[in-house]
Amino acid sequence: MAPAGAPRSLSPHCTLILFFTHLLIFLSSNTAAQSIGNGSEIDIQALLSFKSGISSDPHGVLGSWKASTGLCRWPGVACGTSLPPRVVSLNLSSSHLSGELSPWIANLTYLEHIDLSDNMFIGVIPEKLGTLKRLQSLQLDQNSLVGAIPRSLGTSRSIRYLDLAENLLVGHIPDFHEMSALQILDMSSNDLSGSIPSSLGNVSSLMEILLHVNRLSGTIPETLSLIQNLTVLSLATNYVSGHLSAELCNISSLLYLGLDENNLTGQIPSCIGNTLQNLEWLFMSGNRFEGLIPSSLANASKLQQIDLGYNFLVGPVPSLGSVAGLRLLILESNLLEAEGWEFLVSLANCARLEKLEMSGNALNGSLPGSVGNLSTSLLRMDLGNNQIIGTIPVEIFNLRNLQLLAMDQNLLTGVIPSVIGNLDQLVVLNLSGNHFSGQIPPTIGNLSQLNKLSLDSNGLSGNIPASLENCTQLALLKLSFNSLQGPIPSELVNSTTLVDLDLSNNNLTGSIPLQIGALLQLLRLDISFNNLSGQVPFSLGRCVQLSSLRLRSNMLNGSIPQSFSGLMSIDQIDLSQNSFVGKIPELFVNMVFLEQLDLSMNFFEGPIPTGGIFQNHSAVILDGNAGLCASAATNLFQFPVCTTTPAVQSKRNGLLLVKVIPAIAIALVSFIFFMTTLLKRRKAQADPYYNETMKKVSYGDIVKATNWFSPVNKISSSRTGSIYIGRFEFDTDLVAIKLFHLEENGAHNSFLTECEVLRNTRHRNVVKAVTVLGYL
Template sequence: MAWHAAPVGVIYGLSQEDKEFLASETASLLLWSPTLTTNHTDHLALLAIKSSIIHDSQHVLDSWNTSSHFCQWQGVTCGRRHPRVTILNLASRGFAGSVSPHIGNLSFLRVLNLQDNTFKGVIPPQLGNLFRLQQLNLDNNSFEGEVPASLSNCTRLNIFRLGTNNLIGKLPQELSALVNLVELVIHKNGFTGGIPSFFGNFTSLKKLSATRNSLGGSIPHTLGQLYHLQFIGFGSNNLYGTIPGSLYNLTSLKVLGVENNSISGSLPKDIGLELPNLEYFQIWGNKFTGNIPFSFSNCSNLSKLDLANNSFTGKINIDFRNLPNLWYVGLHFNSLGSSEPDEMSFIDSMVNCSKLKQLQFDINQLTGVLPSSIGNLSSQLRILTFSGNFIYGTLPSGIGNLVKLEQLFINYNQLSGIVPSEVGNLQNLKYLYMNYNFFTGNFPKFIGNLPLLLELSLANNRLEGHIPPNLGKCKGLLGLDLSVNNLTGPIPVELFQLSSLSITLNLSQNYLVGPLPPEIEKLKSLQELDLSHNGLVGPIPNAISGCTSLEYLNLGANSFQGQIPSSMSALRGINDLNLSSNNFSGQIPKFLEKLNLSSLDLSFNNLDGEVPLEGIFKNVSFISIQGNYGLCGGFHELRLPKCAQVSNTSSGTSRVILIVISICSFLVVAMVLSSLIYWKRKKPQPAPEVTYVQALSRVSYGSILRATNEFSQQNLIGTGAFSDVYKGILEPGDGVVAIKVLKLGNQGALKSFMVECEALKNIRHRNLVKIITSCSSVDFQGNDFKALIYEFMPNGNLERWLHPSSEQEVVIGEALPQRLTLHQRVTVATNVAHAMHYLHQECEVPIIHCDLKPSNILLDSDMVAQVSDFGLAKFLPLKPHESISTGLRGTIGYAPPEYGLGGEMTKEGDIYSFGILLLEMITGKKPTDDIFHEGLNLHDYVMIALPHRLMEIIEPTLLSTIEEEMEGANVNHEDEARQWERLEESMILLAKVGLACSLEFPKGRMNSSKIIQELHHINGLF
């Protein structure tokens, strides 16, 4: 039969060189083999494919030239009987470019493999011409656009792989014709439109992988027809609904993965009998509920069981003895636990699982003692986590047998006793978290012998003794947290020489002493340094300028002295700086204006001079400078005295003036003191309470009567057991004040008045209500009258913002306020936390408030929160008669459980009240809400919802406020999804803080420093 050559150059994209090559090749083919009638088409198609490849890192295409027949070219395989291309395998060759549409002319092609390259552009529709194609592999490229419907013509396809590309759109219905498929892989793309029900037509299918798309919808029940299916993966696809019961009939199934979706329902009790061949079962990150079926014990081939991040409850009762291949168990972030005596016995049955590498049980409700059998677990174990449970007792010494362990997380439990020395055997340990327990004894020195340690936290325990210098041997240490213990002595200089530290060094709330050594300059990569609440002394060394990566620095509540060094101007990345409650002197450095600070606390030092006006000092709500009585100037909101004008006269004249002023001041003070002594001797000594009250008297009863319009109902802004609060104007031009009038007829009112006076005269903080003066007089009928006069808070109290329909609004008669936004709520919580921290840690005499609740939190004109009502407050240390409460102190719902049992009043009691307050701000539920009965309380209500159902219990008006903000911002759907994801992250973190504060056991509650740190982090997410 005659053969006619196609005109040279008709293939689009050929270079001049290729055209010349084709011309000579065509001539030679005509002379050399007149019997080959169609292989010239393959030749031209291959050259077109070559011309579309723009990068060939391995020089594969160098062989595609005239020196050999195309059947000998690299990656090309021809049939035995005819020189036609049957296989084109260009996988993993480092190619870049596009795929020529002329590939559709390789009509004898049975296998096309282009995986692991960088091909771009669309998938050529001409591939649909390859009706003999059996395998198509385009995995791991950069193909884009939609899948061409023409591929439905390739009805012989049994392997179809499009994974890890940039493909989008809905899978075309025409693909239902590919009934011979055995393997379908479309994962890691952007496919939408739901899982096609026609997948159920692929009855020969063994593998279906569609993870990490955006398919949406529910899993179609038609997949239950795929009786040969061994692998099914639909993870990360925005799926909802339940797993169809038909899928549990697929007895050949080895891998089932639907992780990271919103699938709900419970697992069938007989799942292990219905799917006996399971090897991988992965459903983490969904909304599954109910118990974990015991029948998993029947899956003898099971190697990975991942049920994390769901809402499973009850006892872990799988018999792991029959699962010899198991290497991964992930049950973390559920609500597992039964409080039965043998709660932890499941560990005993894991001893036979010799391949175990990873066990995770974090954030559940497991209760009990860790059994000694934990030391008999697989020697291959790499990761073991039990954090966030209610495990008590000692840590078994057998833990030291797990010599390949790299991560050990047992934090946030109730473990006690000493840290067993056998932990020093874990030479491969990289992450050790034992914080928030009750470990005692001296600091475990053997931890310094763990050479690979990257992160170590022993915070919030009861450890004593010195920090061992051998921690300096951990040369790779990135983060170290030893805060809130009873550690003593100086900080080992070896810690400051750990240049590897880059995450955090937190030694706060211990009893450490001594100066900061100049070796601190070695911490060049450190982001967070917290040495607050210790006994450190001396100046800040200039070497701190070397800590150029610092973002958070807290040196508060120590005994540092001297000036704030100018070398700190080198800390260009600093965000939060706290130097409060020290002995720093001199002026506030001007360089602080230039730092990119979001929080600055210089309170309670000996600073003097003019307050700067630029940088962070422009926003007074982000700075704290009270307690520095030599400061002047600054913005009006700081209410500091004006700075004296500096004269231009000579320094000698100025010095004379200063001497004269000093002498005059001394004489005035001497005269005043002499007068006071004289009158004190002359007058009879009244009772202490009366003396104190009279000393505060500034305003008469008549003035208050006029200011409140004779205590009119229109001026009433609050009422309580011991007092009524009115707004009024004492004198024209003085502005509005709040006047708290005591109900002296009520038992305890006078004592409350005295306590509040005593507390408020000694405290100054931007988040604590400010007393202007007091009144102790008699009314016009001769009755005792006492009142306290405060700054007026125009935005009322937090109660009326959280619950504007309460009876309080009817009493006060004010307009209902708008609802607080989430950002405002976090800010208010942060304000309250700062106030609480000040009362507990920074007052000269620590104070327990004893009644933190929304009605005692006032909001000024800028919505800055201020804690009020100190009528129940107690000073530490408590007096002997105060150590045990005679009744419930505080308010029901907010008072900690130990107070109701006659327990000692402690700082942890305020922490509990704060935690309940925070949960109330999130959920909109009061702790006394009618839904809380039969043992359920606000703490448990939130705990049960974490993490995946938390958004279901958030106050609806809060969510609607957020939706309105997003609508007003005109964000697109993609940005909106990211914002909701960030929102949910923030809400979970807030809930965790509230839960950590409101734990039943006082010693397990989060401390105020950590609360502030967490809230600032959450605020940063906005």
């Protein structure tokens, strides 16, 4: 034994261990030096192979990716801090890259993050991506990737964030038996099919599951209730069916539950509000849920948005005043009842409420004045298509920030209150389909932000207020099916933003405003079934965006303006039941989008055009135009064949004669049209008594008296003429009207003979003609 304090000698065994330790350290240093070069070279080659798959790089993001440049300085590439300096992140999001994903990317074995989102990559996802042992996040969303999801991704133990949303992926979702680290799974907006794998319930680390907008079917796996940290479950817009299990109430961590637009049936679990007290967003619309809305929702005090619309829910709406943070409540298109409107009264406690949409239910009774106590933050209130009665409570106009107010298709009565002008933020006002009476309040012109105004299908009267010119943002104006009178205000066409103008089925008079061509954005114009007169303004042809023009059943006259040739986007024209004259213009032939043309019950004459829409007889209506004729080769409309050239036909039409006499001598007198030259030649010779008794009758008066020369009014006919019976609007006596068939031989001589007889004959049994009219 060595004396105390002497140095301790090392044993041979200890010396040997020390020697080999130094040897191992030396060898490790050499290996590391060698692997630095090899590792970097592998990553360089992998990234250059990735670059070779890029077909388009419009911003030159990969332009500096060259072997001669430091790898870790390449755009989008990040390296780790420890040796060797390997690539740990590849981030090229929103770089507008196109091409395919190279499988060589899987050689970047140190990769932790891949973000290639918001590009234009095509092709399939490389199967080997799932073999990267260090990969924590893979973001390939917002591309055009196709094919199936690689099964290898379902076995990754490292991936925490997997985002494949907004691609074109197909097939089934793979099983997730080994993804023990996964927290966020987003495969939304693809074309995935099959059922939701129950193995998702084994991934206890999951916090968000987003599978909406796919073609998934089957039931919602009850195993999802095992995921205790799940905050988001979004399965909307799929084909998921079956009952909603009460087991989902066990996921107390849920903040967002989106099951809308599926085929779910049964009742909404009554426990939903008692256990999901952290829930902030609840979306279940567009299913087939039935029964009551669970009253327990009032206990989910953190709810901000509730959408249960488009189901078969019945019964009263529960009071939700305890949900103080509620911002959106959508219960439209169910079978819900008001039951005293207690729910509406309770909503006054929801100071942040912005949207209340209850249309398409069975709400009845009168709307209480407490509606004015709702949040001043309210932007949209839709109570349309219910059974609400009574008048509009004036308190509703206290909601000064309303942008949409819809109470259409109810049973409301009374007048529209003038205080409606208080809602100066209003963009949409829809009160159509009620029983409102009285005038449209001029204060409606105060709504300078108004974009859509629908007051159709009521009992409104009076004039259209000229103050509408102040609604400079107005795009849609529907006033049809009322009893409005007076002219169309010229100020209305100052709303140059108008896209849809419907004034049909009223009692409007006067002419169409000459400035109507200023409505350059107009797509649809319907002023049919009124009492408008005069000619169609030439300026209407400047509305080149028009797709539908309806002027049916008025008293418009004259010819169709040649400016209509500019309406090249139009697909529907209805000019029927007016007093238009002249030839059908060839411009209709060139309207390539025209699908319907109704010119019936007018006074068009001459040959029917043969090209364009006139080749489809089912798309054109020409009935009630006695002066039309058709080509023998293409007589699709069963009109008389044109036997003369247009010039000769026009000359013969100028000889059309009509004679009007009292009904007591219907069999002896005629209704004569004759040429202006004949009238001038015989004016000086006419008997003074004959001139004094002549009445002024227009051709339009004659046509209306005979109901457009209807066969019902015809009492006799011969080869050279036909006699009609009728009554003028300004007279009570019946008259007989004779129309000469000038295309027949002898008709012209017969006309001259009858003129001579009537001019020279005086007899107590022959009553003189009261007027004559020549139509040119």
